[in-house]
Amino acid sequence: MSSTAPKWPKRYALADCNTFYCSCERLFRPDLRGKPLVVLSNNDGCLISLSTEAKALGLKVGAPMHEAREIIRQHKVAVFSSNYQLYGNLSRRVMATLDEYTPDLEIYSIDEAFLDFSHVPPGDEEAYATQIRARVLRDIGIPVSVGVGRTKVIAKAASRAAKKLGAPALYLEGERLESTLRAMDVGDLWGVGRRSADKLHGRGICTAWDLRQHDNTALIRQLLTVTGERVRDELRGVDCIRQTDLAEKRMITSTRSFGKRVFDRRDLEEAVSTFTGFACEKLRGQGSVAGGLTVYLRAGSSMEGTGITAQVHWDSPTDDTGTVTREAIALVRALYRGGESYSKAGVFLWDIVPAGQAQTSFFAPPPPQASPLMGAMDAINLKWGRGTVKMASCGTKQDWRMLCEHRSGKTQLAWDDLVEVRAERS
DNA sequence: TCTGGGGTCCTAGGACCC
DNA sequence: TCTGGGGTCCTAGGACCC
Numbered sequence: 001m002s003s004t005a006p007k008w009p010k011r012y013a014l015a016d017c018n019t020f021y022c023s024c025e026r027l028f029r030p031d032l033r034g035k036p037l038v039v040l041s042n043n044d045g046c047l048i049s050l051s052t053e054a055k056a057l058g059l060k061v062g063a064p065m066h067e068a069r070e071i072i073r074q075h076k077v078a079v080f081s082s083n084y085q086l087y088g089n090l091s092r093r094v095m096a097t098l099d100e101y102t103p104d105l106e107i108y109s110i111d112e113a114f115l116d117f118s119h120v121p122p123g124d125e126e127a128y129a130t131q132i133r134a135r136v137l138r139d140i141g142i143p144v145s146v147g148v149g150r151t152k153v154i155a156k157a158a159s160r161a162a163k164k165l166g167a168p169a170l171y172l173e174g175e176r177l178e179s180t181l182r183a184m185d186v187g188d189l190w191g192v193g194r195r196s197a198d199k200l201h202g203r204g205i206c207t208a209w210d211l212r213q214h215d216n217t218a219l220i221r222q223l224l225t226v227t228g229e230r231v232r233d234e235l236r237g238v239d240c241i242r243q244t245d246l247a248e249k250r251m252i253t254s255t256r257s258f259g260k261r262v263f264d265r266r267d268l269e270e271a272v273s274t275f276t277g278f279a280c281e282k283l284r285g286q287g288s289v290a291g292g293l294t295v296y297l298r299a300g301s302s303m304e305g306t307g308i309t310a311q312v313h314w315d316s317p318t319d320d321t322g323t324v325t326r327e328a329i330a331l332v333r334a335l336y337r338g339g340e341s342y343s344k345a346g347v348f349l350w351d352i353v354p355a356g357q358a359q360t361s362f363f364a365p366p367p368p369q370a371s372p373l374m375g376a377m378d379a380i381n382l383k384w385g386r387g388t389v390k391m392a393s394c395g396t397k398q399d400w401r402m403l404c405e406h407r408s409g410k411t412q413l414a415w416d417d418l419v420e421v422r423a424e425r426s
Numbered sequence: 427t428c429t430g431g432g433g434t435c436c437t438a439g440g441a442c443c444c
Numbered sequence: 445t446c447t448g449g450g451g452t453c454c455t456a457g458g459a460c461c462c
Contacts, residue, residue: 040430041429041430041431042430042431043429043430043431044430045428045429045430046429046430048430048431048462062429062430063429064428064429065428065429066427066428066429067428067429069428082430108461108462109461109462110462111462112462190460190461191460191461192460193459193460193461194459194460195458195459195460196459196460224459225435225436225437225459226435226436227435227436227459227460249432249433249434250433250434251432251433251434252432252433253431253432253433254431254432255430255431255432256430256431257429257430257431301427301428302428302429302430303428303429346431402430
């Protein structure tokens with residue numbers, strides 16, 4: 001954008017993919033258009049994405065699979081295990097398209113992004129947003145809803161309202177903003193969760209509009225901390241949620257539930273080694289090193305059990321999988337109690353800094369980092385798939401691995417696996 | 427019997443210091 | 445017999461998000 005661009009008011013658009021994971025699966029199964037389908041969490045534990053038709057049957061996001069099973073069977077709902085490689089691939093394509101429509105794209109999650117709309121002439125917001133939706137739908141096949149407003153909180157509310165209305169796009173300001181907020185429960189606002197909504201309801205602040213009009217700042221702070229105050233101010237058109245810098249994670253985690261109970265220490269070591277490999281790969285991917293490691297084990301069942309952790313901090317941060325894995329295994333051995341059963345494990349990397357500016361200890365010898373070996377490992381795994389090359393301590397049997405009974409077929413694992421077909425009408 | 431995984435931000439309270 | 449006030453840093457836990 002040139003600096004001579006007209007000074008129009010700041011506006012944001014939120015582009016939000018509709019039931020994203022379901023839409024991704026449906027791309028490869030056009031026969032499921034208009035039919036109910038659900039995507040399951042890792043380990044096939046609960047429902048994380050539901051098509052509109054599935055919601056209409058009374059199924060709920062987050063519901064455990066064993067409670068949903070009967071409805072699913074009765075109505076022949078199509079069921080998929082989650083396939084993050086596919087979703088990530090399609091997400092990148094959607095984001096690349098959105099990027100063409102704004103000088104500043106802020107990717108917020110796998111299926112949502114904020115677009116700076118300041119370059120759109122006032123009055124053209126909905127037309128422009130509608131155009132974006134049509135383009136993404138045509139080129140990629142994923143439906144998105146676009147909400148526009150003076151702040152991010154309003155843009156979020158607008159996209160939610162657009163979905164509800166079945167509209168491709170919605171710009172909220174003036175009277176339309178007021179009537180929409182009056183009809184919206186305060187708990188449906190971005191940043192107001194269930195706990196906070198309960199507190200607000202107790203004080204008679206029931207709708208989004210009630211919160212917007214509430215002048216007792218001290219009370220808002222007391223109930224919701226500064227987070228709630230910011231939501232209220234955003235509703236008033238004050239732009240106060242700064243761009244979250246998602247470029248570098250300050251903490252990297254990798255945790256999984258097991259497919260079945262684990263008793264054996266060696267199995268735990270394998271699992272934790274595997275998660276350590278994933279986490280270090282992410283760490284190197286963002287060009288960082290970590291100074292601390294926490295190992296987490298869940299003893300007992302996934303719901304009633306208790307989590308136990310142990311951590312270690314080292315003087316010179318590292319990104320070397322071998323080094324971190326040795327530490328992780330030592331922590332597993334410290335935590336392990338024979339006779340106990342475990343349902344889940346994980347690793348957290350923290351004290352993360354960019355590799356270049358890591359403060360190394362004067363006394364400690366520099367740890368191996370960014371070695372050619374790690375580079376080669378990452379390159380191979382990127383090309384041939386995660387886990388092609390890994391530490392021996394990760395094991396080969398991996399009995400503890402999670403369930404994925406409904407994974408879509410191998411040919412649909414990655415977009416790039418697809419055969420390109422051109423058809424011409426004669 | 428069965429309930430995901432990966433993040434961020436904020437606050438209260440303890441430890442410690444002068 | 446008597447026992448301040450203020451600051452910083454760290455950590456655990458709560459709440460929220462997708």
